Amino acid sequence: MNGPGNGPREQGRPGADAADRALDDALALANGPGRSGSRPRPPGTDPLAVALAHEQEEERPREHGGAVSWPEARRIARRTGRRLDARALPLGEDLLGMALARSLVALTDLPSFDSSAMDGWAVAGSGPWRLKGQVLAGQRRSAEALLGGHAVRIATGAVLPPGTTAVLRSEYGAVRRRTDGEWLHVLAPHPEPRAGQEIRRRGQECRGGDELLPAGTVVTPAVLGLAAAAGYDELTVTLRPRVEILVLGDELLDHGPPRAGRVRDALGPMLPSWLRGLGADVTSVRRLADDAQVLHAAVTASTADLVVTTGGTAGGPVDHVHPVLAKSGARLLVDGVAVRPGHPMLLAELPAGGLLAGLPGNPLAAVSGVLTLVAPVLRALAGRPAPAPYAAPLTADVQGHPVDTRLVPVVFDDESAARPLHFTGPAMLRGLAAADGMAVIPPGGAKAGQETAVLDTGALAPAWGSGT
Numbered sequence: 001m002n003g004p005g006n007g008p009r010e011q012g013r014p015g016a017d018a019a020d021r022a023l024d025d026a027l028a029l030a031n032g033p034g035r036s037g038s039r040p041r042p043p044g045t046d047p048l049a050v051a052l053a054h055e056q057e058e059e060r061p062r063e064h065g066g067a068v069s070w071p072e073a074r075r076i077a078r079r080t081g082r083r084l085d086a087r088a089l090p091l092g093e094d095l096l097g098m099a100l101a102r103s104l105v106a107l108t109d110l111p112s113f114d115s116s117a118m119d120g121w122a123v124a125g126s127g128p129w130r131l132k133g134q135v136l137a138g139q140r141r142s143a144e145a146l147l148g149g150h151a152v153r154i155a156t157g158a159v160l161p162p163g164t165t166a167v168l169r170s171e172y173g174a175v176r177r178r179t180d181g182e183w184l185h186v187l188a189p190h191p192e193p194r195a196g197q198e199i200r201r202r203g204q205e206c207r208g209g210d211e212l213l214p215a216g217t218v219v220t221p222a223v224l225g226l227a228a229a230a231g232y233d234e235l236t237v238t239l240r241p242r243v244e245i246l247v248l249g250d251e252l253l254d255h256g257p258p259r260a261g262r263v264r265d266a267l268g269p270m271l272p273s274w275l276r277g278l279g280a281d282v283t284s285v286r287r288l289a290d291d292a293q294v295l296h297a298a299v300t301a302s303t304a305d306l307v308v309t310t311g312g313t314a315g316g317p318v319d320h321v322h323p324v325l326a327k328s329g330a331r332l333l334v335d336g337v338a339v340r341p342g343h344p345m346l347l348a349e350l351p352a353g354g355l356l357a358g359l360p361g362n363p364l365a366a367v368s369g370v371l372t373l374v375a376p377v378l379r380a381l382a383g384r385p386a387p388a389p390y391a392a393p394l395t396a397d398v399q400g401h402p403v404d405t406r407l408v409p410v411v412f413d414d415e416s417a418a419r420p421l422h423f424t425g426p427a428m429l430r431g432l433a434a435a436d437g438m439a440v441i442p443p444g445g446a447k448a449g450q451e452t453a454v455l456d457t458g459a460l461a462p463a464w465g466s467g468t
């Protein structure tokens with residue numbers, strides 16, 4: 001479905017920029033401190049600032065051959081995606097991974113009434129107390145006040161009778177039957193409960209109207225729980241970007257071992273769940289023949305917010321992505337990035353308003369395109385905050401490219417240092433599959449001990465929380 005107002009290009013309403021800025025401010029608050037690998041550093045010495053901060057710089061002239069720098073590509077991608085519409089949807093698992101479009105505001109005080117924190121007795125004044133009945137959780141407040149010297153049996157979470165001064169937990173007291181009724185005593189060596197002891201006061205967690213979570217917070221199981229506890233039946237969230245994946249290549253096999261000059265499609269099985277982890281609704285994954293007409297038809301017919309193609313980005317005889325984009329009147333926003341692997345990646349705006357990310361066919365190069373272009377675009381479309389960046393010292397020197405950024409699969413050791421992995425050629429996935437993240441190696445390389453930015457490859461992240 002790509003109804004009016006639903007596409008990424010159709011959000012350009014008056015005031016939208018101001019609203020986006022307000023959201024960005026809220027998102028900044030939502031971003032917690034960095035990951036375990038990061039430490040406080042004096043301003044100006046943060047390698048993340050060095051590696052990532054020039055994302056904030058104004059647009060600069062394109063580098064050789066039309067390629068933009070890696071930070072600039074990320075910046076363009078982030079600014080290109082316009083936040084999709086918001087919708088109120090029923091509270092449930094379907095919301096996992098979506099971002100709150102509005103802050104979650106407490107509908108009532110929480111807890112909404114004074115209650116017992118323990119199973120035991122609500123008491124008034126000092127003991128021993130004359131015992132008078134019981135109150136269970138879920139029962140309405142009894143109109144009857146507890147008089148001084150009286151107690152009532154009470155369950156955890158039950159409404160406190162008016163006049164209660166404290167709760168005595170069940171293991172600290174005993175009831176003795178006497179001729180004049182039942183009496184509650186404190187068991188030695190426990191002291192009498194202090195005033196207010198074991199009482200959960202109304203409004204302890206929040207007051208009605210308090211902001212519980214800012215707009216932009218990603219819905220996790222805990223967010224669902226909090227929203228339910230606060231009394232919500234639906235949440236207003238930013239729609240998921242609808243993504244169509246087109247896997248190009250006549251040489252690709254969909255089963256069995258590679259054979260006879262053909263290779264297994266590694267991206268068809270890998271990208272959908274990766275992109276879902278970034279908040280996308282992957283509506284279809286199609287394998288297309290290396291045929292310009294077929295690709296043109298697929299691209300022009302697409303109603304997705306983002307089309308992701310794999311392969312066919314370079315200048316080979318059957319690399320049809322560029323000619324098809326030109327023929328369909330697409331506007332290239334990024335045409336090559338100074339990053340290894342993945343430099344032929346591209347980002348385009350289609351005439352109908354959707355976006356297209358062209359990922360190179362080499363599988364690790366395609367992942368580089370996900371981290372560089374697709375993740376920031378999806379985050380922007382889905383109204384999700386940028387994950388807290390983190391850095392780690394390298395355990396070994398990493399050779400750099402003279403002018404391009406390198407993304408190198410790394411694994412964290414016991415000290416949270418990043419160990420560069422082997423088998424990281426553009427066509428290889430062996431390093432990536434063992435990795436915790438991809439280290440961002442600046443042009444010229446990095447030395448052992450040098451802190452480098454690390455992008456989360458989401459290997460262990462739940463579907464609703466993956467970073468990058």
Ligand SMILES: Nc1nc2c(c(=O)[nH]1)N[C@H]1C(S)=C(S)[C@@H](COP(=O)(O)OP(=O)(O)OC[C@H]3O[C@@H](n4cnc5c(N)ncnc54)[C@H](O)[C@@H]3O)O[C@H]1N2
Binds near residue numbers: 252310319341359427
């Ligand atoms: N003359 C030049 N040739 C190439 C350049 C260049 O700048 N000039 N760049 C090289 C780089 S870098 C890359 S990366 C690739 C990008 O190529 P394409 O995006 O056109 O991708 P293909 O040619 O279709 O495939 C490249 C390679 O990857 C394999 N492949 C493709 N799809 C998959 C898949 N789904 N699963 C597994 N493997 C896949 C394909 O068989 C090729 O081996 O271009 C270089 N050439």
Ligand code: MOO
Binds near residue numbers: 365427
């Ligand atoms: O994108 Mo290529 O080598 O940079 O894989």
